[in-house]
Amino acid sequence: MINEEKSQSILVSGESGAGKTESTKLLMRYLAYMGGRAVSEGRTVEQQVLESNPVLEAFGNAKTVRNNNSSRFGKFVEIQFDRKGRISGAAIRTYLLERSRVCQVSDPERNYHCFYMLCAAPPEVV
Numbered sequence: 001m002i003n004e005e006k007s008q009s010i011l012v013s014g015e016s017g018a019g020k021t022e023s024t025k026l027l028m029r030y031l032a033y034m035g036g037r038a039v040s041e042g043r044t045v046e047q048q049v050l051e052s053n054p055v056l057e058a059f060g061n062a063k064t065v066r067n068n069n070s071s072r073f074g075k076f077v078e079i080q081f082d083r084k085g086r087i088s089g090a091a092i093r094t095y096l097l098e099r100s101r102v103c104q105v106s107d108p109e110r111n112y113h114c115f116y117m118l119c120a121a122p123p124e125v126v
């Protein structure tokens with residue numbers, strides 16, 4: 001990317017349970033490590049990108065027969081670098097969330113993690 005001065009894309013594809021989500025997290029962690037520090041609002045951009053994963057997974061991941069933490073949506077992650085190769089910004093777009101799961105789940109699959117998290121929370125937190 002730095003040598004050719006061209007944007008690059010990584011497409012992670014495969015069947016459910018193949019390891020796309022975990023591989024993407026490792027990729028993001030690697031790019032964050034290589035991309036150095038760029039402070040934005042007190043926290044680094046790379047920190048913010050990595051911290052978005054648990055939130056997105058709570059609302060868009062569910063247990064299925066093939067994967068206990070199956071992503072039921074697509075994700076387009078854009079990481080911007082400055083001329084020195086440091087991360088300068090990021091954008092995450094999600095699409096095609098399996099919305100039908102919210103009101104129709106077939107046993108032994110589950111609804112989105114966030115609902116169980118809400119139920120498991122202590123009463124005063126809810």
Ligand SMILES: Nc1ncnc2c1ncn2[C@@H]1O[C@H](COP(=O)(O)OP(=O)(O)OP(=O)(O)O)[C@@H](O)[C@H]1O
Nearest residue numbers: 014015016017018019020021022023067069070071
């Ligand atoms: N690199 C890895 N190291 C350890 N475990 C892994 C790794 N990749 C995948 N796994 C295991 O496989 C499971 C499924 O992986 P993952 O959720 O990444 O699949 P996926 O391709 O994103 O599936 P889906 O399309 O259903 O979202 C993980 O919960 C984990 O247990």
